[in-house]
Amino acid sequence: MKLSATYAFQDPGETLFAALVDPAILQKCIDGCEKMEKTGEDSYNAHLKIGVAGIKGSYVGKVRVDEKKPPESFTLHVEGKGGPGWVKGKAKIQILPKGEGSELLCESEGQVGGLIAQVGSRLVEAVGKKMQDEFFRKLGQQLRNTSVPGK
Amino acid sequence: MYLTEELAAKGKVARGYVGRAMKRVEDPRLIKGIASYVDDLKIPGMLYAQFVRSPHAHAEIKSILTDGAKVLPGLVGIFTGADLNDKLGTIPCASPISGGRSPQHTVLAGKRVYFVGHPVAVVVAETRAIARDAVDLVDVDYEPLPAVMDPEKALQEDSALTHPELGTNVAFIWKLPAGDVDAAFKEADKVFKLRTVQPRVTPMAIEPRGCVASWHAGESSLTLWTSTQVPHLVRTLLPDLIRIPENKLRIVTPEVGGGFGSKLNLYAEEVVISHLAMRLERPVKWIEGRRENAATTIHGRDQVAESEIAIRNDGTVLAIRSKIIADVGSYCQLLTPAIPTLTGLMLCGCYKLKAVLAEVTGVHTNKMSTDAYRGAGRPEATYMIERIMDLVAGELGMDQVQVRLKNMPQPTEFPFNTATGLTYDSGNYQAALAKAQDLAEWPKLLQERETARKEGRLFGIGLSTYVEICALGPSKIMAAGGWEWGCVRIEISGKVTVITGATPHGQGQETSFAQIAADWLGIPMEDIVVLRGDTATAHFGRDTYGSRATALGGTAIVMSIEKIIEKAKKLAAALLNSKPEEIEFENGKFFVKGKLEETIEWGRLASEAYIAKNLPPGLEPGLEASSFFEPSNCTFPFGTHIVAVDVERDTGHVNILKYVAVDDCGKQVNPLLVEGQVQGGITQSLGTALMERTVYDESGQLLTGEFMDYAIPRAPDIPEYILGSTETPSPSNPLGVKGVGEAGTIGATPAIANAVIDALSPLGIRHLDLPFTPERVWRAMKEKEARS
């Protein structure tokens, strides 16, 4: 599963970058992130409750940030496992200035396995897309700004 | 051989049960819901097992934590590979190919998992629900590894490895050079190429697998009830694995809810459950769920073939060179390597090819193993040769019927030796074809096609003239003996017990074998009971697969009856004050030649035989005989299927408008059962042609693990079948039967494929891969439109 989307922000790239590598903000932006503990430089353990509607699973996993090139780009790695299966993904984030604000390009690649992949295949991609949009919408909120998911 | 054709002629039959459409004696218990399948068994003290299975296609197991599960009240135990593998043998492959390389197949995963569903641990609990709860609490830590999913890419040098320790993904290479292939290609006017793909399919018997094992400590013996096609093979193979003597093991198959080859195996679960019953000294039950069934019961087909075909301008097909890649999955199960070799052997179809070169490469991938699925190797071969016939017709502008007639042997040429070294026992392929054309109203069908095409409709006619190999087979070509066993006992009362080693799973042997025995004994069918499926009563057997039961199992019963008759004649002679050679037997009566006024029937003979007061000197008491029938050859059923379809232009949906099948399975014991087998086989094949496809994603997740995602035909998908038959007796057994369990499955897919491609041919489409799902057909049409 591969997704590519751009999001527009009113904040400058530096602000955006700083927020994105701040675990406190990350936790608030990841829908269903119940807990996040720092385990090392740019790596965290996370408890996630993700899914849709009544079909939510609990996952325990790791979040890691690398390839940091402030304020332009970094790569976010997430992996987790839980009752309904496992998830693994990485997102390459690039931030470009645009007008007074910035534009963020997110190219993500995800894999799911176990029950969710096997019975929910038709929904997985849509859920992934939704979660990603939701993440950046919340990020926008966190930055006390409005963001418009771009096409 | 004990029996002769002359004896077959004698089987002309008093009451004429054989050949009659009769309803089944096994049905009342099944339609009342009082029959017993494995999951219906309940034994006091019985425990329930569930397997913890890998969610990864390929991964290293870093740790297995069981503490969380162990606290559940009612949990009895959790066992991992570390606990079991060194105490148990490995799962055998009965048909290895020399030079082949496959890993040791331990019952539970060791350090690695090799496919989604690979069993990693087993939990045992007082109830099913507790066992299920425990599975969620076993915490396995995996380190995922690259999964090998595409068998063709798996052969490239830079490919990841399914089993790194083997150093290769090649499981085996098998070559069949038959005839002078190079000379045949030199002789050719034309050579063309064809790539065919047989998708992976899932058998999906409606009853999943399952077993119950019970340890009898007092006797140190084990009984295993299991939903299998092959209790006798299980009894042969299992003792070594669980380390008990064969004579301490009893296998029982109660009712079996469908097999189609998927229960023709020894599975890891059967071994583990047997072991646990011994280890825990309590009965243990395991019943497979549907998702487990789809992921961890064998799959079928999955072959890609690149073929070159040498032809003459007059339509003669001279030779085929074929490179076949068979995706065998993670392990070689019981018959895995044997399946694609059958494809090679049957490549000639019902045609007089001069030479064949088949090279089969079995490739390991991180998927469930493939093995025998209904038809097992022959549908693949038939699909290839029948597609080839249509392509030859297209290439040369010939009629699809003419090109087939051009290449068939004449009825007078039988027994016919094929280029691949088989001897087709008997046949009249032209007669079956002609009859099918009659039933299909061929000229009218051609007319309809012409009219439809003028109107711009995509109407197609397809046919396949197939031959298959059944009644497997002489022991010299079989992995574990190809004979079949039967026993007949005239009880003291004169009632008759027939015991067969050809264990049925829906085919109706209790009826068809009673028909055979009743005719040969000259008694009413109601006086006969057929026992099967318990190694304590059916001592020997090679079971039911490969359409072998009637030809081989039926013959073993006939042989036993002949032995009993011989003995009964000696007894009758004593009772009638005559000599055995003067005693005649007809319609269940023994009498002195010419003296019909004084006869002795089975009832009196039986009581004399067992009470044993008047036995002639030297004659043993009792009236019972058993026999092993060792066939001299396989049988080769054949037939013609004709299909008319139309294809919806805007959706790619295929409608079957007409379906005609004429099958020749030799003599028919019960035409009603034959019809049922044919309809069922065609329907399964229709599934393969139009909808069925086992899908793994790139990382090895199984996406067709439920009936929600794996489509099998439903009632509205089925056309009204028009069925006919011809009867060419097989000389290979006294019954003259050939076998019919797989005929429909073998004949139908190519006929449907040819019809769909014929329908699409006005658009310039020459070939398309199975299955013809709407999207695949729609895409093919769209690509052609885009190009034109």
Next chain:
Amino acid sequence: MIPAMFDYVRPATLEEALGHLAKYGEDAKVLAGGHSLIPAMKLRLSQPKVVVDIGRIGDLRFIEERDGKIAIGAMTTHYDIESSDLLKRSCPLLPEVADKIGDIQVRNKGTIGGSCVHADPAGDWPAAMLALDAEFEITGPRGSRPVAAKDFFVDMLTSAVEPGEILKLIRLPLTAKTVGYAKFTQKASGFAIAGVAAVVDKARKSVTIGVTGVAAKAYRAAGVESALSGSELSTANIGTASQKAADGVDPLSDIHASAEFRAHLACVQTRRALELAVSRLP
């Protein structure tokens, strides 16, 4: 095959049911016909702590004509709808859709309310609800609120019914016979790959189109509707307009149909549904 443990309550009235929901909050799940919830629980994709079975609340299962509208209780089964003479006369799209849902057994037990609240992207009802401009009455701790169909199907598996609320009934307009439902079925599951409901109002020369199965949620094919608004419903016009059936949507993609094929089928089924509706013009 065996759900995780849960507690079970079976309220006799709607008030009692709302009380349970208020008490257990997000831990509770409402059980209607059970045909979506129970399989999800068996697979343990859904593990509610409390199941509130509303199956015995008598006044949730009815089909009536009230104040010039059709009112259908949330617990009305698909078969009730399929076999309703009132609906065959006054809102014939509903029996037509009901007949194409699952199988006899599912239609006997599954409910319109359960199906709508579950909001499966491939469920049949949302297409009809959108095409008919249905109104949903949702009851919660603060009383009842009406929600229009276009606002009811919020997202994939998400309807406007909030935790603590229960769908009570659905109000639908009386329509003529000029309706049609065309479904392209996913072979294995019987769900829709593309299901299109069309309602043709001859007098106003307008059509409404609801599409299910194609995107993450069911939608109104606005492009088709406006293209046909006020125009002659000729075969040619329908054909052209139907090409807009997937405009502006993000089609789902799975092993049964790619996004491209789904979008294509949306157009084909839209044309078929419209042709069916038009063929029923007197």
Next chain:
Amino acid sequence: MKTPVKIRVNGTLRESEVEPRLLLVQFLREVCGLTGTHIGCETGVCGACTILVDGQAVKSCTMLAVQADGSEVTTVEGLSRNGKLHPVQEGFWECHGLQCGYCTPGMIMTAVHFLERNASPSRDEIRHALYGNLCRCTGYSHIIDAVEHAAKKGKT
């Protein structure tokens, strides 16, 4: 935690305390010992578990036993009366409507229910009615014959 249920099964009242998660099919098979109702899938597709609840065909694997509290249930074991087969059972026997027999009880129960709604169905109506019952052996033809046979038999 356990919930009491009273369910009349084939005319006999069965009372038991069950876990709410117990499926109706498990109640029938494990509590009542009626193993004629089979389980073939986990998602309510295959129909092997079809029974009648208050006269309506339903899939008993997609229903909790507690939901059936107070209901009348008929399973395949309850169809024959005084040793006489139900016409649908007879049809299946006469027409060879079964092979392995595993899907048969569910198939029969759907057909019984369907014929109560439609006593003289066409073959296409029968196909449509059996949509929710999968059979892997017979190819359905003989099953359709069996239901047709039962319909005719029912009228005489």
